[in-house]
Amino acid sequence: MKHATFLWFILPSAVAMLLFIALPIVSVLIQSVYAPHEQVIREVESCNVFSCTKTTVVDVDATRALSDGAPMGRFVGSDIFTDRSHLATHEIAQIWATSHGIGDFLNQVLNLPFYGALAFTLTYTAFVTPLSILLGFAIALAVNAIPRMFRGPVIFFSLLPMIVTPLVGALILFWMVDARGILGAVLQSLAGDPNLSIKASTPLMWIMLIVYGVWASSPFAFVVYYAGLQTVPQDTLESAMIDGATRWQRLRFVIIPHLLPLTTFLLLIKIMDNFRVFEPIVSFNAGAHAQSLSYFIYSDLSSTNQLLSSAAATSVLTILGIIVLLSPVIVRTWKSFGRTA
Amino acid sequence: MASSIADRRPFPLQALMVGFLILWLMVAAFPFLWTLWGSFKVEGDFFSKSDWTNALTGPLTRAETGAAFTGQGYQGAWVTNEFWRAALNTLIVVVLVVTISLTFGTLGGYALARSGYRYVFWILIVALVFRAMPHVTLVSGYLLPFYQWNLWGHLPTAIIVLVAINQPFTLWMLTSFFQNIPKDLDESAMVDGCSRFQAFRLVIIPVMWPGVITTGLFSFLLAYNDFAVTAMLLNQENQTMIPKIASFLGTTQTKGNVMFAVSAVVSATAPLFVLVMFFQRQIVSGLTAGAVKG
Numbered sequence: 214m215k216h217a218t219f220l221w222f223i224l225p226s227a228v229a230m231l232l233f234i235a236l237p238i239v240s241v242l243i244q245s246v247y248a249p250h251e252q253v254i255r256e257v258e259s260c261n262v263f264s265c266t267k268t269t270v271v272d273v274d275a276t277r278a279l280s281d282g283a284p285m286g287r288f289v290g291s292d293i294f295t296d297r298s299h300l301a302t303h304e305i306a307q308i309w310a311t312s313h314g315i316g317d318f319l320n321q322v323l324n325l326p327f328y329g330a331l332a333f334t335l336t337y338t339a340f341v342t343p344l345s346i347l348l349g350f351a352i353a354l355a356v357n358a359i360p361r362m363f364r365g366p367v368i369f370f371s372l373l374p375m376i377v378t379p380l381v382g383a384l385i386l387f388w389m390v391d392a393r394g395i396l397g398a399v400l401q402s403l404a405g406d407p408n409l410s411i412k413a414s415t416p417l418m419w420i421m422l423i424v425y426g427v428w429a430s431s432p433f434a435f436v437v438y439y440a441g442l443q444t445v446p447q448d449t450l451e452s453a454m455i456d457g458a459t460r461w462q463r464l465r466f467v468i469i470p471h472l473l474p475l476t477t478f479l480l481l482i483k484i485m486d487n488f489r490v491f492e493p494i495v496s497f498n499a500g501a502h503a504q505s506l507s508y509f510i511y512s513d514l515s516s517t518n519q520l521l522s523s524a525a526a527t528s529v530l531t532i533l534g535i536i537v538l539l540s541p542v543i544v545r546t547w548k549s550f551g552r553t554a
Numbered sequence: 555m556a557s558s559i560a561d562r563r564p565f566p567l568q569a570l571m572v573g574f575l576i577l578w579l580m581v582a583a584f585p586f587l588w589t590l591w592g593s594f595k596v597e598g599d600f601f602s603k604s605d606w607t608n609a610l611t612g613p614l615t616r617a618e619t620g621a622a623f624t625g626q627g628y629q630g631a632w633v634t635n636e637f638w639r640a641a642l643n644t645l646i647v648v649v650l651v652v653t654i655s656l657t658f659g660t661l662g663g664y665a666l667a668r669s670g671y672r673y674v675f676w677i678l679i680v681a682l683v684f685r686a687m688p689h690v691t692l693v694s695g696y697l698l699p700f701y702q703w704n705l706w707g708h709l710p711t712a713i714i715v716l717v718a719i720n721q722p723f724t725l726w727m728l729t730s731f732f733q734n735i736p737k738d739l740d741e742s743a744m745v746d747g748c749s750r751f752q753a754f755r756l757v758i759i760p761v762m763w764p765g766v767i768t769t770g771l772f773s774f775l776l777a778y779n780d781f782a783v784t785a786m787l788l789n790q791e792n793q794t795m796i797p798k799i800a801s802f803l804g805t806t807q808t809k810g811n812v813m814f815a816v817s818a819v820v821s822a823t824a825p826l827f828v829l830v831m832f833f834q835r836q837i838v839s840g841l842t843a844g845a846v847k848g
Contacts, residue, residue, distance in 0.1 A: 222665030233718030237695025
């Protein structure tokens with residue numbers, strides 16, 4: 214295809230991505246090094262018959278003039294990145310100096326908002342990704358073992374947790390594990406504690422969020438593996454049987470190697486998706502116990518005095534995190550592309 | 555293939571697998587059925603302090619409304635709190651997002667599939683990185699410019715933003731789909747004197763519908779399920795369903811409001827049920843298309 218024709222075909226799509234994905238990234242970068250103007254404070258002396266009092270008021274005109282002159286705010290360089298709600302370099306140095314031992318140090322660092330969010334995001338990704346892939350694989354094996362006529366309905370119900378809106382799916386689970394909901398009641402009777410409430414406990418909240426994550430993302434792994442199982446070469450399986458391979462050996466040495474490329478694909482997609490975990494925290498109203506990087510940005514943006522710069526700085530750090538996570542994949546793709554081209 | 559020797563299993567193993575599957579189906583489907591049932595009860599029953607079986611039998615529902623089932627939640631959500639307006643907004647957003655992103659995506663995907671140059675690889679890699687961006691990070695980039703240019707709050711803004719966010723995925727999917735349509739098809743049309751665009755319009759468009767429908771389903775899901783963009787970029791009266799449900803939660807203190815949210819949740823899930831019922835095959839093939847390509 215000629216370059217010019219190619220350009221015309223790709224143009225609408227490229228412009229849309231440039232304007233609304235690439236530029237916002239630039240915009241986030243710029244915003245993260247600017248802070249909003251401080252309000253101009255003026256001292257006013259007001260006198261009555263008895264005395265004179267000095268009060269400070271916000272000089273609205275001067276403040277507006279300042280923000281009209283430089284609408285981006287004042288340039289602060291990396292100050293926002295290093296402040297307490299982000300990388301907190303100063304606080305960490307202090308904690309390092311005063312803490313007793315490494316455990317105490319980590320504990321205090323994780324109480325800083327950004328590191329707390331990072332820790333939850335990574336924990337969530339590290340648990341949900343492998344667990345949902347394993348569960349999906351188990352479901353795929355089981356579905357493959359039942360008669361064909363049942364498979365349609367089973368796939369239908371299995372797809373639901375994935376298809377349903379994340380916010381809605383998480384809400385449905387949340388209502389059930391509420392202290393007054395059915396699962397909440399079951400948990401209370403299992404634990405023998407009538408006051409057990411998931412909402413009140415940080416570890417339980419983390420576990421619940423991970424359970425939701427596995428529930429919602431296993432179906433994807435299941436569908437991919439199920440499709441993969443249909444293409445396992447039957448001849449190889451049968452010759453493995455003739456060679457005396459047990460059921461487990463056939464699974465281990467024929468089926469799993471056959472599905473390995475799919476696993477790489479699933480890992481890639483699931484790591485990307487789990488790293489931006491967001492909606493379940495809104496649904497579970499879990500902000501007090503668990504914050505993810507996305508939720509951290511969202512709560513900055515939806516607070517009453519919209520902390521745009523702070524949100525922008527977190528966004529930049531999140532994007533850096535994603536690039537680090539994806540870099541092995543990109544390097545690998547680049548190498549394989551170089552070989553074929 | 556079902557009768558292949560390798561498929562035969564001893565009975566205990568088969569029983570174990572069936573048992574596991576039944577357990578999974580309970581986990582997957584029960585929450586939806588439970589919430590559907592509960593949405594026709596009053597709050598005191600669905601969230602029962604004394605006994606969870608109240609949600610099944612509904613003594614308070616009977617006491618308060620005189621019948622075993624009540625539509626109060628739905629009445630409150632759809633009529634009193636104008637959920638219909640949010641549903642209408644969702645409809646507008648979803649239809650336009652799907653149409654526009656498929657138009658952009660088919661053109662772009664076709665070009666990517668037919669061009670052999672090296673920049674195709676880079677465009678696809680950049681699209682992959684874009685696909686990984688959390689939507690909230692992008693939103694925090696939009697807010698300031700949108701305020702300044704007075705674009706914030708309107709439906710068209712949210713629509714075009716969702717189209718853009720949708721493009722990376724659409725491009726990947728349609729590129730791999732167009733690669734499966736034989737090159738000879740449009741090239742022979744061009745030998746016969748068609749321009750590239752005529753070949754696309756007259757030869758490719760008639761055969762591309764299976765792939766477009768599959769991709770369209772996923773565009774639909776992205777637009778329908780979105781929370782980050784619609785919650786942050788739309789004002790109160792342009793709100794779509796999902797942010798509206800979230801805003802019901804903010805005011806859960808008053809009695810009965812939770813049931814509005816429960817009914818709204820059931821209402822928002824119903825179209826997705828229908829979608830999976832009719833398009834199960836396409837959804838499954840779409841999910842696996844990317845995987846098989848690697």
